[in-house]
Structures are given as C-alpha cells and as structure tokens.
Amino acid sequence: MTNVKASATGPVLARKKTDCAPYLLLLPAVLLVAAFMLYPIGNVFYLSLQHYNPTKPWMNGFAGLENFAKILSDADFRNSLLVSAKWVLAEVSLQLVFGMMIALILNQKFRGRGLFRTLAFIPWAMSGVLTAVLWSLIYNQNVGLLNDVLLKLGLIDTPRAWLANSGLVFGSVVVAELWRGIPFFAISLLAAMQNISGDLYEAANVDGCSRWKAFLYITLPSLKDTIILTTLLRAVWEFNSVDLIYSLTGGGPVGKTTTLSILIANHATKTNNYGYGSAISVISFIILAIISLVYLKASKFGTSE
Amino acid sequence: MQTKLREKIFLRWLPLVVINIYVLVPILWTVITSLKAEGDILKKPIRYLPNPATIENYLRAWVNCNFSKYFLNSMFISVVSVSAIVLIAIMVGYALNRFQFRGRTAFMLLLLCIQFIPHAVLLIPLFNTFHAMNLIGKPLAVILVCITFQFPFNSILMRGFISGIPYTLEEAAQIDGCNRFQAVLKVVIPVLVPGIVTTAAFAFIGVWNEFLFSMMFLNDAANYTIPIGLKMMQGEYNISYGALAAGAIIAMSIPVALFAYLQKYLVTGLSAGAVKG
Numbered sequence: 001m002t003n004v005k006a007s008a009t010g011p012v013l014a015r016k017k018t019d020c021a022p023y024l025l026l027l028p029a030v031l032l033v034a035a036f037m038l039y040p041i042g043n044v045f046y047l048s049l050q051h052y053n054p055t056k057p058w059m060n061g062f063a064g065l066e067n068f069a070k071i072l073s074d075a076d077f078r079n080s081l082l083v084s085a086k087w088v089l090a091e092v093s094l095q096l097v098f099g100m101m102i103a104l105i106l107n108q109k110f111r112g113r114g115l116f117r118t119l120a121f122i123p124w125a126m127s128g129v130l131t132a133v134l135w136s137l138i139y140n141q142n143v144g145l146l147n148d149v150l151l152k153l154g155l156i157d158t159p160r161a162w163l164a165n166s167g168l169v170f171g172s173v174v175v176a177e178l179w180r181g182i183p184f185f186a187i188s189l190l191a192a193m194q195n196i197s198g199d200l201y202e203a204a205n206v207d208g209c210s211r212w213k214a215f216l217y218i219t220l221p222s223l224k225d226t227i228i229l230t231t232l233l234r235a236v237w238e239f240n241s242v243d244l245i246y247s248l249t250g251g252g253p254v255g256k257t258t259t260l261s262i263l264i265a266n267h268a269t270k271t272n273n274y275g276y277g278s279a280i281s282v283i284s285f286i287i288l289a290i291i292s293l294v295y296l297k298a299s300k301f302g303t304s305e
Numbered sequence: 306m307q308t309k310l311r312e313k314i315f316l317r318w319l320p321l322v323v324i325n326i327y328v329l330v331p332i333l334w335t336v337i338t339s340l341k342a343e344g345d346i347l348k349k350p351i352r353y354l355p356n357p358a359t360i361e362n363y364l365r366a367w368v369n370c371n372f373s374k375y376f377l378n379s380m381f382i383s384v385v386s387v388s389a390i391v392l393i394a395i396m397v398g399y400a401l402n403r404f405q406f407r408g409r410t411a412f413m414l415l416l417l418c419i420q421f422i423p424h425a426v427l428l429i430p431l432f433n434t435f436h437a438m439n440l441i442g443k444p445l446a447v448i449l450v451c452i453t454f455q456f457p458f459n460s461i462l463m464r465g466f467i468s469g470i471p472y473t474l475e476e477a478a479q480i481d482g483c484n485r486f487q488a489v490l491k492v493v494i495p496v497l498v499p500g501i502v503t504t505a506a507f508a509f510i511g512v513w514n515e516f517l518f519s520m521m522f523l524n525d526a527a528n529y530t531i532p533i534g535l536k537m538m539q540g541e542y543n544i545s546y547g548a549l550a551a552g553a554i555i556a557m558s559i560p561v562a563l564f565a566y567l568q569k570y571l572v573t574g575l576s577a578g579a580v581k582g
Contacts, residue, residue, distance in 0.1 A: 021485075025400035026412060029393050029456060036453040037419055040430035047429065102324060105317055118568055119325055122332070125564035126557060127514030129532040133539060133553040134331040137338055143546045145334050148351045179327065240423040243516045247536050261425040268428040269521060281426040292421040 041285065047278035055272045067279035077280060079255050080263040083170075084239060087259050090174050091181060091238045092231050098178065099185025104215070106186070107193045124183035128243025135176035136248060139163050163249055169256050177244050185230055192226035193219065236291055260284050332557075339363065339550035346546050362547035363555070370548050372555055374527070375534040382444050382519075382530060383512045386451040390508040391463075391501055393456045398463030399489065403472065416457040424454070428521055435522060446522040447530070451512045458511075459504045466500025467493070503570050506563045513559055531556045 051063045071077050106117050123131070138146050139162035147159040162172040196219065204214045242261045245251065251258035251266060258266070264284060267277030338346060339362050340355040366372045397416075401409065431450065432441070440446040470493055478488035494501075516532040523529055529537070535556055538549050 019404065019406065022400040022404035022406040022409075025396040025404075029397050029460070030412075032393075032449070032453045032456070033415065033419060036431065036434070036449060037422060037427070040427045040434060041422070043430035043433065044426060047433075098324075101320060105320055108317065110317065116321055116325070118565070120328055121568060122561065122564060123328060125510055125560040125567075127516060127532055127560070129516050129535050130514070130553055130556050133535055133549060133556075134335050136539065137335055137546065137550060137553075138331055140546070143338065143346050143351070145330070145351070179331065236421050240425065242425050243514075243532075246517070247539060261423060264423075264425040265428060265517065268425070268432070274429045274433075277429055281423075281429065284423055285426050288421055288423050292418060 044278045044281050044285070047275055048282045050275045050278075052275035052278070053272050054274065060275075063275060067276050068283075070276065071279055071283065076255060076258070076263060077260075080258050080260045083255070083257065084259040084261070086170070087174070087257075088235050088238045091177055092234050094174070094178055095181045095185045095234060096227070096231055098182045099189055102182065102186040103189035103193055104219075106190055121183040121187060123180040124187065126180050128180075128241065129247045131176055131180045132244050132247035135172075135179070136163070139172055164253055166253050166256050169249060169253060173245055173248055173257050176248060177238075177241070180244075181234070181238070184234065188226055188230045189223060192223050196222045232291070232294065236288060239288065239291070260287075335550045335553050338546060339554050341547060343545065343547050362545075362551040365545065366548040366551040366555060370534070370538060370545075370552065371526070371529075372531070372534060372552055375529050375531045376555065378444065378528055379513060379530040379532075382447055382451065382515075383509055385444075386448045386455070386512045387505050387508045389448075389452045390455050390459055390512075391505050393452065394459040394463040394504055394508075395467075395494075395497070395501070397456070397460035398465075398467045399493075401460070401464045402467045416460060420457055424517060428517065431518070432521055441522055442525050442528060444523070444528055447515065447519050450518045450522075451515055454515075455508050455511045459508050462507065463500060463504050466497060466504070469500075470496050503567065506567050510560045510563055510567075 048067055049063055049065070050060065051066075052060050102120055106113060106120065126134075138144050141147065141159055141161055144162075146162065147156070150156045151159065160168060162168050200218050200222075201214055204218060209217070239259075240261055241259075242265050245257050245259065245262050246265055249257045251262040260280070261284065264277055264281050267273055267280065271277070337353070337355055340358040340360070341352070342355070342357070342359050342361065345352060345355065400406075401413065435441050435446040435449075438446075440449075474492050474496070475485070475488040478492045479485065483491060514532065515530070516536070519530050519533050520536065523533060526537075531552075535549070535552055538544065538552060
C-alpha cells in the first residue's frame with residue numbers, strides 16, 4: 001500500500017531524499033569503476049615511483065623520481081610525443097573535412113541516398129585489428145592491390161614498401177585509420193545537420209545567397225557545438241588509440257608510427273619495464289586530463305541537464 | 306539547367322563514387338583474396354578476380370587456423386559481457402532517469418570522464434590486479450574489463466531509451482498492486498525491448514572488437530579471441546594471405562550484420578550526447 005501512496009504524491013520522480021534505491025542501482029557500476037579504473041590509475045601513479053620489472057624481481061624497489069628523470073632524456077619518449085601530436089592533428093583535421101563533405105552530400109535528398117549512407121558508414125563497425133588486416137592486404141608488396149594499380153596507371157615506376165619505408169609509413173597508417181574514423185564524423189555532423197531548420201536556407205535562397213555562402217553563414221555556425229565536441233572527443237580517442245597501429249606496424253619502422261600510447265603498450269607487452277612504462281602512463285594521463293578539462297569546459301557539461 | 310547538372314555531377318556523384326571506392330575497395334579486395342586459390346594469390350601479374358573461386362581458405366582458417374575455436378571464445382566473452390553490460394545499463398539508466406538523488410550530477414560526470422581514460426595506461430596496473438586475482442589467461446579478466454569499459458556509453462544510451470517511456474505506465478501498474486520492481490519488470494522492460502536490443506548491439510560490437518587487453522591477458526592459444534587470432538596470423542613468418550583474408554571476413558561478419566541493424570539508430574543514437582569511438 002505504501003507504493004500506492006508514493007505514486008499518488010509524485011507524478012515522476014521519487015521525491016524522498018533518503019531513498020536508497022538509486023544508490024543500490026548504481027552500486028555494481030561504481031564497484032566496477034572503482035576496481036578496474038580508479039584503483040589501477042592510483043596503482044599506476046604508485047608504480048611510476050618504483051623500479052618494477054616482473055622478469056627481474058631482484059631489481060625492484062623504490063625509485064623516487066628516477067623514472068621521470070629518465071623520461072626527460074629519453075629520445076623515444078620525445079619522438080613519441082611528436083608522433084602523437086602529428087597523428088592526432090592529421091587524423092582529426094582530415095576526418096573532420098571528409099566527414100563534413102560526406103554529411104553535406106548525404107544530407108541532400110536524392111535517389112539511392114539510403115544505400116550510399118549504409119555503404120559509407122560500414123567501416124564504423126570495424127575494429128582496429130580488422131582494419132589493419134584489410135589495409136595490409138592493400139599495401140602488401142606481394143599480394144597488395146595498391147602497387148599494382150599505381151604501376152598500371154603510371155603513377156609510380158617501382159613498387160613501394162608502404163609500411164616499411166620510413167618516409168611513407170606514417171601516411172599509409174593515417175589513410176587506414178581515416179578509413180574507419182571518417183564515418184564517426186559523418187554520422188555526428190549529419191545528425192546535427194538534420195536539426196537545422198529548412199526555413200533558414202529558404203530565406204537565404206530568397207535573399208540570393210549562394211550555396212557556399214549558405215554553408216558558411218548558416219550550416220557552419222549551426223554546427224559549431226557539434227564540431228567542437230566531436231573534434232575534441234576524436235582528439236582524445238586518437239591520442240589513446242592503439243589497436244590499428246599496433247597491428248599494422250607495431251610502431252615501426254624506426255619509431256615513425258610510435259605514438260605515446262603505442263610506446264606505453266610496447267613497454268607493457270614487450271619490454272616488461274613496468275615501472276618506467278607506468279611513469280610514461282602518468283604523463284600520458286596528465287596530458288589527457290588537460291584535454292578532458294578543456295572539453296568539459298567547452299561542452300559546459302551538466303548545465304543543460 | 307546545364308550548371309545544375311554539372312553541380313550534381315561534381316558536388317554529389319563524383320565525390321560519392323570516390324568515397325565508395327575508398328570504403329569498399331579494401332573490403333572487396335579482402336573478399337576476393339579470400340576466394341582465390343592459394344597458388345593464385347601470389348601470382349604476378351595480380352589477378353583481380355578469383356579464378357576459379359574456392360572456399361578452401363575459409364576451411365583452412367576455420368579448421369587449421371583454429372578460427373572455429375576463436376569464434377566460440379569471442380562469442381562466449383561477448384555474450385557474457387553484453388548481458389552484464391545491458392543489465393548494468395538498465396540499472397544505471399533507470400536510476401539516472403527516474404530518481405533525483407544526491408550525487409547524480411557527479412555520477413554523470415564520472416560516466417563521461419572515465420571514457421577519456423587512455424586504455425593503454427591501464428594495461429600494466431590491470432595486469433597486476435588480475436595477476437593477484439589469479440585471472441591472467443582466463444576469459445573472465447577480459448569480460449570484467451569489457452564490462453567496465455563499455456557500460457558508461459551504453460548506460461547513457463539506455464537512459465535516453467528509458468526517458469522515452471512515460472512514468473504513468475509504471476504508476477498504473479503500481480496502482481494495480483505491483484511493487485516498483487514488479488512494475489519495472491512487467492511494464493517497463495517489455496516496452497524497452499527495442500532499446501535493449503540496440504544497446505546490446507552497440508555493446509556487442511565493442512566487446513567483439515576488443516584487442517589490447519585480450520592480447521595482454523589471454524596468453525594461452527586455447528583462449529584466444531578472433532582479433533588475437535588475426536594478429537597472430539599476421540605475424541606468422543609463413544603467412545597464408547588467403548586464410549588471413551578469410552579470417553578477416555569471418556571476423557567482420559558479426560559487426561557488419563549488427564551494423565546493418567543499428568544504422569537507423571546511428572544518426573539519432575550518436576547525437577544523443579553519447580560518446581563512442
């Protein structure tokens with residue numbers, strides 16, 4: 001009977017402040033986050049101050065700031081920062097430009113739009129490893145399609161080692177990552193475009209506005225928030241991404257595709273130098289925290305709720 | 306009229322063709338490679354079509370390269386993780402939508418923030434945690450990580466679906482003598498089915514594609530998932546490109562099928578303030 005009374009008093013939300021139901025509902029989620037996200041982050045800060053290598057237990061012990069001092073003089077680390085910056089910049093800007101183009105086209109009404117929309121978005125569902133396999137079959141020197149087509153078109157005169165040539169590898173990996181990254185931008189921008197009132201464009205048309213001007217003065221300003229959010233989200237996502245580069249090049253050749261995240265993954269999976277790897281993780285984490293704060297400020301998260 | 310036609314060609318159809326070549330060629334080339342006879346794949350000049358087409362690569366991948374095993378492993382991890390993710394997403398989504406409580410905004414903020422945590426950073430400490438729990442090499446380690454990583458996005462998604470169900474439905478059930486839990490079970494859940502299926506599909510793609518932590522935690526070939534199987538195959542010295550291509554097609558079959566179902570939700574779902582790579 002208490003339930004009947006409760007429902008009679010409030011139409012939507014349970015009003016009692018002492019109600020423990022929501023906390024019970026959130027409990028499993030909070031436990032998971034605490035055990036497998038927050039605790040490990042605390043742990044990584046602790047490990048960063050240790051010499052810790054499970055394969056060399058006799059060396060383990062407190063290191064103080066030694067790991068961090070070592071990072072400052074580590075050429076691999078400096079290189080990875082640079083590669084990360086290049087990687088994020090190239091991926092985010094190109095994904096934005098191409099995503100915008102696709103969204104603009106698919107926002108028009110024409111026959112076959114649904115089919116093209118489906119086809120253009122397919123790579124969204126693909127994993128990094130899968131993308132790496134698909135593109136390795138394109139770039140491969142023995143069975144790959146790219147060298148063959150470029151040779152036939154006369155664009156190159158000798159086959160290229162797309163993933164082994166230190167001058168080409170970064171571009172090759174960028175193209176592969178773009179392939180599965182563009183749909184996210186296209187989808188997000190298309191969703192935002194569908195919320196722009198058609199009246200605005202009609203009015204602009206009446207006033208003799210060109211299509212380019214309409215894009216510049218109506219579409220772009222209306223998409224401002226979406227563009228800010230998606231680019232920042234993607235920047236974080238690309239900064240963190242490991243799967244594709246790890247499976248396509250492993251960070252090579254000569255560190256040309258070793259981003260900060262790849263460097264950490266390599267320390268974790270190959271060198272077993274957990275203390276040092278943790279110190280790099282801490283720095284990576286701080287960089288991300290700064291980007292996230294900027295994002296939260298820009299999105300004014302929580303105010304509209 | 307002339308300029309309109311030219312505009313249509315250069316601003317619509319030409320870019321569309323270019324985009325579709327870019328998107329489809331890697332997929333088609335993988336399909337073609339997977340259907341070529343082993344001897345044909347390495348032949349020069351490269352043949353653009355398999356002649357004759359054969360399924361021997363699929364048999365090789367499925368039987369000799371253990372993809373049947375990897376497929377089952379991936380399926381097991383995915384089904385268990387997705388069930389848990391959906392359950393947690395319903396609980397979290399319901400709590401966030403139907404209750405006003407202290408800490409609600411903070412929790413929302415937490416859900417958003419933890420999606421920014423670089424996963425590579427967690428590799429070493431999580432390895433230690435699971436080592437201490439004696440879970441290294443066991444699928445449960447990957448399952449726990451997948452649930453933790455996937456539930457935030459899916460909870461936000463689920464909250465959106467739950468907010469679309471009027472509270473009056475539950476009220477009516479409660480007046481009819483149900484308690485709140487029964488009301489949710491008997492009235493909300495049946496209406497929520499499309500939302501549950503959509504959330505499950507998003508979660509499934511995420512778990513099915515998980516690579517980094519499976520790589521770190523699953524050190525026994527008997528427990529490998531499909532992404533690990535693919536990666537291992539790629540690293541082999543005597544790589545069989547046909548089997549690799551066939552393995553890739555097997556790997557993509559599930560996410561592509563789910564994508565076909567999900568695509569109508571993609572544009573609305575992803576714009577609902579949700580965050581997903």
